[in-house]
Amino acid sequence: MRLAFAAGGAATVSALVALIASSATPAGAATPSATAVAAASGGAADVTPVRHVTRYVVLPPGQLPPTGVTTTPPSTLAVPVATPAPRPRPAVVTSQSGRP
Amino acid sequence: MVSEATRAPSRAIGGGERGITSGRPAPLRAQPTLAHTTHASRAMGGRLAIHLAVPAAAERSGEGDARGVARRVNAWSALLTRHDPASRLMALNDDPRRSVPVRPTLAAALGWAKEAARMTGGLVDVTLLPERLAAETGPGAAADAAALDRAWRVRPIGRRWSAVDRAPGTRFDLDGVAKGWLADRALHLLAGHPGAAVDADGDVAVRVAPGDRWEIGVADPRAAGDLLAVIALGDAAGSSSIAGRTWGVATSGTSVHRFGPEAHHLIDPRTRRPAVTDVVQATVIAWSAAAAEAYAKSAVVLGAVAGLDFLDRAGVAGAILLLADGRVLALPRTTAFLA
Numbered sequence: 001m002r003l004a005f006a007a008g009g010a011a012t013v014s015a016l017v018a019l020i021a022s023s024a025t026p027a028g029a030a031t032p033s034a035t036a037v038a039a040a041s042g043g044a045a046d047v048t049p050v051r052h053v054t055r056y057v058v059l060p061p062g063q064l065p066p067t068g069v070t071t072t073p074p075s076t077l078a079v080p081v082a083t084p085a086p087r088p089r090p091a092v093v094t095s096q097s098g099r100p
Numbered sequence: 101m102v103s104e105a106t107r108a109p110s111r112a113i114g115g116g117e118r119g120i121t122s123g124r125p126a127p128l129r130a131q132p133t134l135a136h137t138t139h140a141s142r143a144m145g146g147r148l149a150i151h152l153a154v155p156a157a158a159e160r161s162g163e164g165d166a167r168g169v170a171r172r173v174n175a176w177s178a179l180l181t182r183h184d185p186a187s188r189l190m191a192l193n194d195d196p197r198r199s200v201p202v203r204p205t206l207a208a209a210l211g212w213a214k215e216a217a218r219m220t221g222g223l224v225d226v227t228l229l230p231e232r233l234a235a236e237t238g239p240g241a242a243a244d245a246a247a248l249d250r251a252w253r254v255r256p257i258g259r260r261w262s263a264v265d266r267a268p269g270t271r272f273d274l275d276g277v278a279k280g281w282l283a284d285r286a287l288h289l290l291a292g293h294p295g296a297a298v299d300a301d302g303d304v305a306v307r308v309a310p311g312d313r314w315e316i317g318v319a320d321p322r323a324a325g326d327l328l329a330v331i332a333l334g335d336a337a338g339s340s341s342i343a344g345r346t347w348g349v350a351t352s353g354t355s356v357h358r359f360g361p362e363a364h365h366l367i368d369p370r371t372r373r374p375a376v377t378d379v380v381q382a383t384v385i386a387w388s389a390a391a392a393e394a395y396a397k398s399a400v401v402l403g404a405v406a407g408l409d410f411l412d413r414a415g416v417a418g419a420i421l422l423l424a425d426g427r428v429l430a431l432p433r434t435t436a437f438l439a
Binding site: 071073075076077078080081083087089090091093095 | 136146275276279297302303304306315316317321327328349351355356357368370373378383403404408409412421423427429430431432435438439
């Protein structure tokens with residue numbers, strides 16, 4: 001599984017799952033502890049909180065997002081469609097094949 | 101063949117008079133008062149509806165043309181079906197030779213299939229018949245095909261004949277690909293009418309007469325008779341960007357042909373198994389029914405996010421997706437077509 005980070009643009013990938021992670025860290029992603037960061041930077045006074053934000057996880061074909069994760073296309077790609085107002089049914093209807 | 105003809109009034113608009121001659125393109129100018137007529141029959145194992153926008157005085161002529169085109173579509177589809185062992189498609193599938201001569205209609209349909217594969221990066225793949233049968237009947241149907249070389253091509257070998265080169269054992273399935281292609285072909289036969297719409301079992305090819313308008317419902321697969329949206333092509337003002345052009349509106353999905361909890365007829369060529377996807381159904385508006393069908397199928401296979409991104413980059417006119425969680429999403433440009 002690859003990770004792709006999109007900064008303001010649409011990632012051209014086979015499947016993008018938006019894991020909006022304001023605080024959550026997805027399973028499998030390593031989060032360095034504050035202690036480790038402090039040690040690496042040379043002292044407790046330099047401790048900087050580190051938060052990982054995973055925006056997109058690219059899934060290979062044949063895999064669905066983990067349970068509970070919402071697939072959310074960016075607004076540049078998708079807008080919600082409201083149920084059409086009551087009206088006479090058009091004579092022409094597109095549908096999946098085999099549907100009467 | 102079961103047939104019925106119905107008539108519905110269309111918008112009354114002013115403009116020049118002109119007669120109808122099948123096969124000749126109608127000029128792009130405002131038409132006299134038009135009526136929409138419908139000739140409904142069955143073909144390709146599903147429905148075939150031919151809708152015409154005709155001047156009121158020419159309704160009888162239009163009905164005759166529609167019947168003739170329906171006969172042609174039935175004849176073509178009989179050549180391309182995998183459900184008849186005597187079809188030309190099945191003769192090709194059963195032929196043990198590496199290179200097989202084929203006649204023009206099958207060659208043209210396979211030629212389109214090749215183009216659809218190119219347009220979709222291989223997501224449309226007509227060599228997946230064993231995998232589709234496996235989805236229907238069990239994995240044994242695809243056991244012999246696992247190691248098969250799927251490379252194939254169509255090449256002309258004369259004025260009318262072509263040859264299909266492929267590894268023996270390759271079996272083609274044109275079901276979905278052929279329906280959009282047949283809708284476009286039928287619409288071409290109706291070029292003498294000011295406007296027409298051909299519904300080939302859900303894949304619709306449309307040409308809008310100046311000043312006329314076609315409304316196309318998008319079926320909601322969750323409830324018979326319900327619609328997810330209504331697409332409007334054309335308007336009373338006769339938009340020059342819509343009138344006279346051909347359009348395609350096609351729908352693909354996983355909820356009608358299901359054979360088990362995870363088994364359906366849309367095979368992902370990357371896994372050669374039924375696509376695992378969060379898209380239940382995709383409808384695409386494009387420049388032809390064949391292209392719309394190919395892109396709709398690709399969007400379902402890719403899933404919502406990647407599918408919408410793919411459709412956006414492909415330049416389709418619009419797309420409406422029904423997701424597994426019940427949301428209905430559209431490419432933003434689609435809103436220009438929503439009634």
